[in-house]
Amino acid sequence: MARRVAIGNNKGGAKKSTTAVRLAEALAKRGRRVGVLDLDPQGNASRRLGWTDNPEAPALTTSEAIEANAEGVAAQVWQPIGWQAEYADRISLMPARFTLEDRASEAGKTGAWRRLAKALKGADDHLDYVLIDCPPSLGHLTQMGLAAAHCALASTEPEYDSVEAAVRYRDFVTNSGDDLGNPELRFLGIVVSGYDMRVGAHVGQLGGVRQIFGDGVWGVVPRRALIANADEYAQPLSEVADSHEVRAVFELLAERFEKEVPAA
Ligand SMILES: Nc1ncnc2c1ncn2[C@@H]1O[C@H](COP(=O)(O)OP(=O)(O)OP(=O)(O)O)[C@@H](O)[C@H]1O
Ligand SMILES: [Mg+2]
Secondary structure, eight states, rough: OOEEEEEEOSSSTTTHHHHHHHHHHHHHHOOEEEEEEOOOTHHHHHHHEEEEEEEESSOOOHHHHHHHOOOOOOGGEEEEEEEETTTTGGEEOOOOOOTTHHHHHHHHHTTGGGGGHHHHHHTTTTTTTEEOOOSSSSSHHHHHHHOOSSEHHHHHSSHHHHHHHHHHHHHHHHHTTTTTTOOOOOOEEEEEEEETTTTTTHHHHHHHHHHHHHEEEEEEEOOOOOHHHHHHHTTOOSSSTOOOHHHHHHHHHHHHHHHHHHOO
């Protein structure tokens, strides 16, 4: 079984999807086989990985994997990504489209919160890691993700509301393992992303994050237009000019990741 890590924050725009996609990229470059499981009906991670749906023959997505309510069904949903980079074939995608929203309204169905874990049973043995890109909520979709995950990682912008929402995510993870039938669930740490040292509030908030999370601060990703552009144009960072500094930051994050979450 792959080690599954749910990347979350209770606020939108906290760089969750960028953290998931770029960590997957850096881990794949290090030779790891990584699944990106898009658990957000916005489908941002899917699109940024170059995935496009075919309206003539719509692909299976996270939504169908959950809906099927059957053990191991997710094995049929992993797909190659659209990038051409030489390490791209080590990244698999469980894509999402807006219909995943329908699953969110089924929280009342018997055992609904276990359905993703059920779908993944035996369905990620070919991978080292699965990174679960959660929506900006602590609602049913995120709870399904946490019920299926071994650990949780937060990402945050260095801004008050985002940090406060990351603390809510941490506390939710720490307190909900038993309720989610996943008592081993562990909170790992936090990635601060979009940091601009010219912004006084960012400097202050980074200090606050370090006080709150201590050694759990895995890294600080600077605010760089090239990251937003690479996401916008669905590009791997290896294709982006002048991306050395940024790639080095994500490579360090991947190193920490491998240390904290040893592959099985
Ligand atoms: N370090 C960075 N520097 C500049 N822009 C960034 C950086 N990281 C991410 N971005 C951009 O910031 C925006 C928000 O990031 P992202 O979509 O990853 O956040 P999110 O938490 O997944 O949002 P949502 O809650 O909507 O899912 C995106 O346009 C992304 O490309
Ligand atoms: Mg997102």
